[in-house]
Amino acid sequence: MEKLVLIDGNSIANRAFYALPPLTLASGQHTHAVYGFTTMLLKVLEEERPTHLLVAFDAGKVTFRHARFEAYKGKRHKTPNELSEQFPLIKDVLDAFGIRYHEQEGFEADDIIGTVSAWAEARGLATRIVTGDKDLLQLVSPYVTVALTRKGISETERYDEAAIRQKYGLTPAQLVDLKGLMGDASDNIPGVPGVGEKTALKLLAQFGSVEEVVRRVDEISGPKLREAIAAHREQALVSKELAVIRRDVPLPFELEDLRYDGFALEPVREVFRRLEFKSLLDRLPHVPGARAPGETSTGAEEGDAAPTPLDVAVAGTAEDAALERLLAAPAAVVVELDGDNYHEAALLGIGVYSDAGALFVPAARVEEWEALRAFLADPTREKWVYDGKRGEVALRWRGLSLEGIAFDVLIASYLLNPTESRHALSDLAPRAGLSLAPDEEVYGKGAKRRALAAGELAAHVCRKAQAIYRLKPLLEREVEEAEMNGLFYDLELPLSRILAAMEHAGFRVDTARLKEMGEEFERRLEELTAEIYRLAGTPFNINSPKQLGEILFDKLGLPPLKKTKTGYSTSADVLEKLQDAHEIVPKILYYRTLGKLKSTYVDGLLKEVNPRTGKIHTIFNQALTATGRLSSAEPNLQNIPIRLEEGRRIRQAFVPSEPGWKLLAADYSQIELRVLAHLSQDEALVDAFHRDMDIHTRTAMDVFGVPEDAVTPLMRRQAKAVNFGIIYGISDYGLSQNLGIPRKEAAAFIERYFDVFRGVKRYMEDVVEEARRKGYVTTLLGRRRFLPDIHSPNYNLRSFAERTARNTPIQGTAADIIKLAMVNLARRLKEEGLRSRLILQVHDELVFEVPEDELAVMRELVPAVMERAVRLSVPLKVDVHVGDTWYDAK
């Protein structure tokens, strides 16, 4: 099928420029916008397979829109030189690919795209527009869809008419009416003052278009709005006109001139070499449409680089001895399982790929083939894996071991960019020039999940192993270049083995105790329900925010203090403010508390108890958080209640797995503030920790200028909130919300804090500056987080990036420290021959189960190792508690 792709050159280049960390040649020439543009282009060629292709650029500064409205784009910042100097290079790349591009005096890229897409529509040619600019959404039609880049440039969101209707409740054509009414600050289009998105959408729902709004202005409800519209009719109409994309630009070519039938490899290679796009060079031969030297053009349809067939040997019989040569090291190993949760998941088979070839061992053969088991268990035979913990745990359940894991592609990819959400092997494979179908596609998901035919399974699993094998050297190099060898090989990789052991060990649960609690909660919930219905005068679903909102705010007439997108907010902070307004409110709050405990922590946890082991086996995600923390799922054991006594009792159900053993919990005291003291070298903060003072009291003393015995509980509470705020990258608004005080007072607190803690202030400024300069921030052990939005012209995005720049080094360093402690502790436990087991990590806390006779040793060893994990300018402090249940280890 034929397909036209129209690329908005300026928009994509701009996105790439601001989204990617700077990249320069020896000459100082910046290339990251070119790089970003080129990766987008390759993606388009791979995924869209266009038969017609055009890249449109903006021409000079003045367009017909300026003639109509002088101030058009008046507030826009000048394009930085670092970007404008990259446009000629982008055109070099396009020339090498033989792709047509066009710019036209007096018009913007939008108008060129509008015109060509109109031609395509007339001919019934499917069209995809690729841009970062929402304005182009107005062109969407049954033939035209828009792929909008979001968050960086690699991800796109596709819009057809239904998607636009769903998101805005408007037709594509009405989007210009929306802009006419609300204006657009980035283009300096005024709209109608006082009309924002909400009002504009309301008006359009009623009237349909700007013209109708203006014509029937008398029908507008609300005198203020009516006056505003009446006073700015002309401005609204002009604003709309400016927003409309032209579809009749006289262009010097026609649709058929845009036909695209692939490219010759060599010229593209040459340009890539000149621009030092090494990683893209490898990918090139597999891009659809690529022609080797001498090959003639065959038309875009046949330019596909079909996946190279893989020769897979399948083990199965006593003859397998002949296949032993395929158990060579180093090898990529894939333990293929049925399902996402790998605890006791069915094994489908094991794939092995090395220089010796590809081998697939079906599940039935795994346990009986001695040579394979020995190979897997041999720590001296190097294995490369993707999410090694997954396979390792699955094999542990079968009494098999997987040792010698020397590289993990998932963890490497995560460390290289922890905010990237797509670390699936199928996402990474193209980097090594391979195309790999996602598991979801191969197996189907949900109800459509299916078993594969034997040959299909072997091929897919070995293809994955091949991708791992090819990706390893690429990622290995990138990890090295990012100076993360220590972090990767000495921290995350060993940690992965420890997490595997923790997950497999599990946490024993006293299900009888949990059920008792559930029954108690149930009784009290029934009582509460009856009282709530009585007070409301009618039964309703208390769990439905919608129904609850109607009862509270419509029926009972309480003041709605906050709204959400869809209606009234009934969140706890709103209800707390209404506690005294009606006796139903505290009952609802209590109902919520108990309901949460019952559904999530009693029923939810009971569902997760493994009937065979009587334990809960969580899965730690080691490649997810943006800061380097772990997360825990199925179930989440990192959010078991503790703050309120009623919930805290859930912890009475968490017990040791062997009779006579105890639980030992060790937590870092104020680790994030200690890390802040170290990173900032703030005198007062460092001093406070050297004296081992109560940090919130000390903060109150300094901020309020009073002696210790004059610090009231309120002052301490406020100082504590400020301390948290500092860690989170503080804003006066955030602090005011947290403390329930006016924003001005919050601002005054912050100012006083920074007056005293000068070093902290300085550090916060420096770290944001560093983020701007390098494009990323780092933790103590060199973990990185990229912050492309730090340069965004959008205030919200930029502010968020700045807060993140302040928070991530703190939260991330704390994560580094406890991970290091875990690795060191595991080694010590082994060296000392202790039977104690680490079973849980909760960000600043480690939980062990300990035999009685090891208690004394563990009470000493655990805090000692944790406190010495790193050496900071302030001491680290660890509190240790022992008990018969997790509740009692306090």
Add this chain to the structure above:
DNA sequence: AGTCTCACG
């Protein structure tokens, strides 16, 4: 699938 709410550090 998306939204709201709420549990944890």
Add this chain to the structure above:
DNA sequence: ACGTACGTGAGACTC
């Protein structure tokens, strides 16, 4: 004039 605390996972409801 704007809208925001940082990082997570899960259950219930709604469409």
